[in-house]
Amino acid sequence: xxxxxxxxxxxxxxxxxxxxxxxxxxxxxxxxxxxxxxxxxxxxxxxxxxxxxxxxxxxxxxxxxxxxxxxxxxxxxxxxxxxxxxxxxxxxxxxxxxxxxxxxxxxxxxxxxx
Amino acid sequence: xxxxxxxxxxxxxxxxxxxxxxxxxxxxxxxxxxxxxxxxxxxxxxxxxxxxxxxxxxxxxxxxxxxxxxxxxxxxxxxxxxxxxxxxxxxxxxxxxxxxxxxxxxxxxxxxxx
Numbered sequence: 638x639x640x641x642x643x644x645x646x647x648x649x650x651x652x653x654x655x656x657x658x659x660x661x662x663x664x665x666x667x668x669x670x671x672x673x674x675x676x677x678x679x680x681x682x683x684x685x686x687x688x689x690x691x692x693x694x695x696x697x698x699x700x701x702x703x704x705x706x707x708x709x710x711x712x713x714x715x716x717x718x719x720x721x722x723x724x725x726x727x728x729x730x731x732x733x734x735x736x737x738x739x740x741x742x743x744x745x746x747x748x749x750x751x
Numbered sequence: 752x753x754x755x756x757x758x759x760x761x762x763x764x765x766x767x768x769x770x771x772x773x774x775x776x777x778x779x780x781x782x783x784x785x786x787x788x789x790x791x792x793x794x795x796x797x798x799x800x801x802x803x804x805x806x807x808x809x810x811x812x813x814x815x816x817x818x819x820x821x822x823x824x825x826x827x828x829x830x831x832x833x834x835x836x837x838x839x840x841x842x843x844x845x846x847x848x849x850x851x852x853x854x855x856x857x858x859x860x861x862x863x864x865x
Contacts, residue, residue, distance in 0.1 A: 670853070679755075679840050679855035680795070693852045727794060729853075739785075740844075740853065742795040 639664070641730050641743035649749045650718050658713045658746045662730030668692075669711040670740065671703055672727040680727055686711055715748075723750045753778045757841045757856035765864050770828040772859045774815075774841035777822065782843040784808075784817050784824040789838045789858070798826075798839070836863045 642661045650656050662669050668687040672680035685693035686705035705711045709730075715722055725747050729740035758773040776784065786798040786808070799808030804819035813828045824841060841856040 672853075672855075677858075679842075679857045680853075682852045682854070685852060695852065729795075739783075739797065739800060741797070742787075744794040 641728055641741055643726075643728050643743040643746050645746060646744070647747045647749075649751060651751055652718055652720060654718050655714065655716045656718060656748060658715075658726050658728075658748070659710065660713070660728030660730075660743060661710045662728075663741055666730035666741075667709050668731040669705055669709065670729045670731070671711070671713045672729065673697070674725040674727055674745070676724070683713070718750045720750050723748060753782065753843060753845060753854045755841050755843055755854050755856040757839075757859055760838075760858070760860040761862055762859060763862045763864065764831055766833055767830045768863075770826070770831045770835075770861070772826040772839055772841075772861070774824045774826065774856060775822050776824065776841075776843050778843055778845055780845045782845040784815070785842045785844065785853075786813070786815055786824070786826050787840040787842060787855075789840065791837075795840065831861070831863045833863045833865050836861055 644659045670685040671683040674680040682695040683697050684703045689705045700716045703713045725745040727745045728743045731740050754777045756775050783802045785800045787795040788798045789795050799810040801808040801817035804817055807816045815824050815826045838858045838860045840858045842853050844853040
């Protein structure tokens with residue numbers, strides 16, 4: 638089975654622009670979470686979605702939004718990009734029957750804002 | 752709120768040396784605890800986990816024991832290899848308001864010299 642996939646792999650945007658990142662969870666997994674990892678730091682929780690509903694939100698501004706589709710894939714949108722949004726954005730999926738709260742991470746999308 | 756504190760790096764060891772990376776946590780509930788590893792240019796891989804007090808997680812020669820009394824989850828390996836060079840993240844996951852979130856430590860970079 639394929640693991641968690643994310644697209645694009647790399648992205649360069651200019652300040653003020655908008656970006657959409659995509660994630661496909663492991664087949665059968667219904668929960669997707671998004672994390673931001675700034676260089677040299679640990680990942681920070683942004684959102685969790687389960688069955689197309691938001692179930693958790695981290696301490697990020699309203700410029701960050703997400704949604705989950707009927708096939709459980711997800712998009713993360715960031716508006717009005719700032720230089721500080723430059724980071725590796727990680728998606729993780731969790732499925733029923735896996736180890737308690739055990740998440741599987743994708744390779745990430747590296748966003749550079751210039 | 753919940754938090755994870757792990758020892759600062761970098762940690763530099765010679766091949767076959769003993770490894771300990773300290774991790775302590777603060778949580779209001781009964782979290783699951785994890786160690787993730789991140790190799791250069793890659794996403795996060797789950798290394799081991801423990802879901803309740805006194806559980807020992809182990810994988811690839813790495814071990815960590817969930818110590819509720821000291822709120823710790825220290826990572827150990829008896830004999831490190833050059834291929835173990837990576838960044839190691841301690842993390843906890845707990846349920847909150849119908850969803851869950853994972854809190855990561857800042858990461859500890861390990862260099863193993865041949």
